[in-house]
Amino acid sequence: MKKLLFFGFLILGAASMQAQKAEFGLKGGLNYGATGDYESAQEGAEDFASNFEEGGKNKTGFHAGVFAQFEVLGIFLRPELLYTELNTEYSTFDYKVQKIDAPVLLGLNVLGPLNIKAGPSFQYVLNNEIENSPFSIGDVEDEISVGYQLGAGLDLGRLEFDVRYEGAFSENTAFGLNEMASENFTVDSRPSQWILSLSYSL
Template sequence: MKKLMMFALMIGALNISAQDASFGIKGGLNYGATGEYESISRLTDDFGSSFEDGENKTGFHAGFFGQFEILGIFLRPELVYTEMNTEYSQFDYKLQKIDAPVLLGVNVLGPLNIKAGPAFQYILKNELENTNLSIGDVENEISVGYQLGAGLDLGRLGFDVRYEGAFQDNQALGGNLAADSGFTIDSRPSQWILSIAYTL
């Protein structure tokens, strides 16, 4: 968590000389799923595995942003709390995380803009629901994906739609020792993000 806060402060310091700086709050809905679920069975000397993609479900997010603009080009760092829910055949997987996207954007036509950049993800908690199975921590607490999308600014209000994807897997290991079986879930999301922002 300290690393993310330091990163956000560094971004702000690097842009102190920007011609146009603004700050605000944002929130909205996200619709998508975490990555592939792999089930592994170990019976005597035989090994078997099966794979499953999660079902997309709706979650939410809320946080803060800064925007630093020069000549129609802007840098937009954000710090956002996000909850994701994914449904697999045996359980629901709930993920709570802090997202820190750092997006570079350009105003293309009036109030319309496009933006893209890396999205840093810090996992706060991951857990299974509606099951007796257990799951451990993710392999990497901090991982990097990407976001890209478009926005519409109408005065102090902003409307935004983005897609978030992953560069690589970030596995969490779970299992059922009594049945001598295990599984992994890729915690990196593939999701659509719909947001409303208000500039303070």
């Protein structure tokens, strides 16, 4: 977590020194997608792990946080720091993930209020758990993992509407345990999701 914050402050400092226009504000919105892609299962957990293999039902989560935007000649850098909750529904249980997201996007104003943006998204998992099941999920393999976001926004003065897709560059394995605390299966905690946001510049 300290590495994530340090990286964010470094980007903010470097960008603010070069920007012709700087904005800071609040943002929040909805996430729609699923997490918990199946990786492997050991003996005794195949039936339970098959729920992951069949795939989960996309559900709506939410995010809220802050952003900064630094613009030079129609090109902008937009770092964000967000709290995100995701909940994927499987046939007999739910898989919930709570995390801190830190996307760092490079964008371009293309036509009037319309812009496009893309870049890496850093993820720090605060908690991931299976609900309504004798199985549980342990810590993820990597404390911080990197995915990507790409999308478009509509800038209406202090307000901006934004839609993005988020995917992963690599897996971030979480280890499943039964009631006896023995390792039984592994899943990928990185989400694949659509993100709809409303931002307000202060």
